[in-house]
Amino acid sequence: MSEETIFSKIIRREIPADILYQDDLVTAFRDIQPQAPTHILIIPNHLIPTANDIKASDEKALGRMMSVAAKLAEEAGIAEDGYRLIMNCNKHGGQEVYHIHMHLVGGQPLGPILTRQS
Ligand code: AMP
Numbered sequence: 001m002s003e004e005t006i007f008s009k010i011i012r013r014e015i016p017a018d019i020l021y022q023d024d025l026v027t028a029f030r031d032i033q034p035q036a037p038t039h040i041l042i043i044p045n046h047l048i049p050t051a052n053d054i055k056a057s058d059e060k061a062l063g064r065m066m067s068v069a070a071k072l073a074e075e076a077g078i079a080e081d082g083y084r085l086i087m088n089c090n091k092h093g094g095q096e097v098y099h100i101h102m103h104l105v106g107g108q109p110l111g112p113i114l115t116r117q118s
Contacts, residue, residue, distance in 0.1 A: 002049045007099040011045050020072060025064045028072055028104075037107025038076045038083065042069050049098040051089040069104050078106035084113070 010017040011027045018030040020040060031039040044061040048054055054062065066085075073079045083106025088095040 002047050002053075002098070004047060005097050005099040007041075007043055007097060007101065008047060011043070020075075021068055023064070023068075025061045026068055028068055031103070036105045036110065038073075038078050038105065040069075040072055040076075040104040042072070042102045042104060043099060048100045050095065051087055051100060054100070065102050069102060072104060073106065076106070082106065084110050 006015065009015045010019070010029060011022075013019075017032075019027060020030065021028040021042075022045075024045070026042060026044055028040055028042040031041050042065045044058065044065065046058075046061065048058055048061075069085055070079070073083050083104060086103040086105065087100060088103075
């Protein structure tokens with residue numbers, strides 16, 4: 001049994017968050033430390049700790065995360081100019097919260113996706 005994170009409390013509305021969308025499968029809310037004018041997190045309502053834990057049975061929720069990202073990008077007015085969808089995994093990926101989440105980031109040019117670490 002994986003340990004819940006703060007994101008489970010956001011899903012259950014036990015702690016405050018700026019929730020933009022919620023349905024039976026996913027929840028989307030504004031990142032508390034935005035890295036760009038638009039920075040939204042889209043998460044499955046059930047706990048999947050990392051991308052390594054994604055199973056075929058999660059495909060419906062993962063697909064919903066993608067379609068909700070597209071809808072929210074459109075609503076934020078950043079669809080035409082473009083944006084970035086990011087999912088970090090584990091230590092090397094820089095994952096901090098162990099409940100998978102897709103970052104929807106945009107509203108300005110984002111630069112190269114990666115800079116090589118020496
Ligand atoms: P990651 O490094 O991919 O695990 O990203 C975790 C993200 O969660 C960071 O961008 C944090 O700013 C964000 N975050 C952490 N706690 C909260 C919270 N209570 N509400 C909204 N965003 C949060």
